[in-house]
Amino acid sequence: MKEILEGSHAVAEAVRLCRPQVVSAYPITPQTHIVEALASMVADCKLDAEYICVESEFSALSACIGASTAGSRTYSATTAQGLALMFEVCFNAAGMRLPIVMTIANRAMSAPLSIWNDQQDSISLRDSGWIQLYAEDNQEALDLHLLAYRVCEDHDILLPAFVCFDGFILSHTYEPVDMPAQEEVDAYLPAFNPYQRLDAKDPISFGMYATPDYYMEFRYENQRAMLRAKEAIVKYGTLFKEQFGRDYSGLIEGYELEDAEIALVAMGSICGTVKDAIDEMRKDGIKVGLLKIRCFRPFPDEEIAAALAHVKTVAILDKNVSLGSKGAVGLEIKDVLYGSSIAVYDYILGLGGRDIRKKDIRAITKLAEQGSGDMFYGLREELL
Amino acid sequence: MVDKSIENFECGHRACGGCGAATAVRMILKGAGEDVIVVSPTGCLEVFTTPYPETAWKVPWIHSLFENAAAVASGIEASLKRQGRSEKVLVIGGDGATVDIGMLCLSGAFERNHDITYICYDNEAYMNTGIQRSGATPFDASTSTSPAGSCSMGNKHAKKDVPAILAAHGSPYVATASLSYPTDLMKKVETAVNTPGATYIQVHAPCCTGWGFEGDQTVAVGKLAIETGLWVNYEMINGVVKKAKKVKRKPVEEYLSVQKRFRHLFKPKRNEEEIAKIQAIADANAAKFGIDI
């Protein structure tokens, strides 16, 4: 059913449709509207779940670990500082192979304190073993939650997932979305069937410690599960298309990429702006296209290599920076394209909610064409 | 009725010979019954029971992190409630994980009054990492981070009163117990597990390795702690102290002198001033709980 919803409310409704049994909630801008909406649903008996108002984000994810191992589909949402507080819990959940889905309303990291959008938070946890999906718009934001649960709960995968959508830009923006019906979601996402659980009738010890004789193999198994997740995303993304009509079978998506000479690479809401800018630039005869990364972890290296093989120049738009080095997406793309003769440039932009307009995309495209790259874009020189 | 024949703790675990925690946990599991899920934070108990692939636990058990056992237990309880399941949720964790790093999650779980029982085996230091001072370390005890030396008498701070903190959270049942009085301990565990809401027991678990005494003295040392008034066994029902164990009190030095962690109070010479301070703590406990016969 078509509705006009604020991004957070679209996400909350999608989560409701996924029938979580336990939701843990802690407020932090800009995800708070999600957990507030879920609380309302529980209060009005529209969502049949245990709703725990936890005492910190650290406890929020810890409670999810408990609920998941006890056999419940579980959910939480956070951002930036909250996600950072959950740092060790994230590694723990992934290591314990728990299919927890968590929304990240991407926000900049303090200090300086900023409530506005960039992608530093989830990107900084790229090593943690969580699947990472990035939404371009509110429709993707809601759809990706269904896809995430389906992929994560597959017994060959059993990994947790972040569904990332840009804070304020998507979370607080009203967009038309097509909201699936409960029966449709139930047909796509069956009831949670845990691979193993805490059960007095069949006792298992969870979270044992691994000596050097075992630890590496456990990590390798996690890596293998991550790589299998690529196929699982394609499989369940295709199923999604059959069921709902929207295609999520691609870990990446190209826009005007097939004949492009310059490729812009981006994740998240910025892709919408980029597509509009590309339309304008194409009218001016610039052969530019977009490679949108929807799935950042597992990293779609082969898919990206194939999609970019024919271009001459690649400009990566990084809404994050690994201080002391470069943008995270840029570094990974360079790794994929190593050995090719493609010119690759990384642009750090949009940090802390700095606005990105079509003319910025045009300017970056020009910079890349001129061979000027690996820079922070759009700095206010008068402040430096 | 406690079923003493319950044996849900397997041989082959790697605790020190004479370990107070192992002894206490065997008793705790008898008091808790068969239908139980156990959560443990990182610590001696978790480490000596679960080196992959060997586990000493015959009940369902989970270890997540050092400080989040109470939050994990909250999540499990919520899930079981949703599923209509009957298992009791029991946290068994050490003092470091409970009174220090775990206070946040402990407070949250008790404030929300989840139907869980949190049992802290109190060996009065971070034993697993090599005997470091915790919030439960008693005054003047020597640990590796509060060592006695030429200008130090050991731990400078009083023992954190976690039972009082949790009673203030509105817990319906808070108790202290000791492995030296097993029947009392098992009965309290049974009561705690069967009392709806968030309940807490702090169990004194003397540690031969960390406190410095022979492994066969674990029970004897625990008895001395109680007989000197430095540990009081009591129950709090809805925040009101009932049934504190009464003793014919012995002077504190009978307890202090048998442990290496207090040796600096006696060698190279007796430190009357410090022993008097500790006696004052015992006297205050006696007055507060009315334990003197």
Next chain:
Amino acid sequence: MPLNVGCTARPGRGRDNKTGSWRVFYPIFTEETCSGCEICILLCPEGCIEKQGEKKYVPDLDYCKGCGLCAEECPGDAITMEKEEK
């Protein structure tokens, strides 16, 4: 043998670790002075003392660490600790 997903394990393998090898002293149980109170069973940190008959309590020497708690606490002095022959 392949790893268990998520570093988990079912009960059973704990017994693979025969801690009896740690022992320096071992307990000897005397039936004559035993009252059958079973405090030894309750206090053993290993839980390795088994009742095999009326007042017949046997430590499982595969696991007994020789800590001596049973001997120390037996009210009837029915248990003594002897040094292991090396």
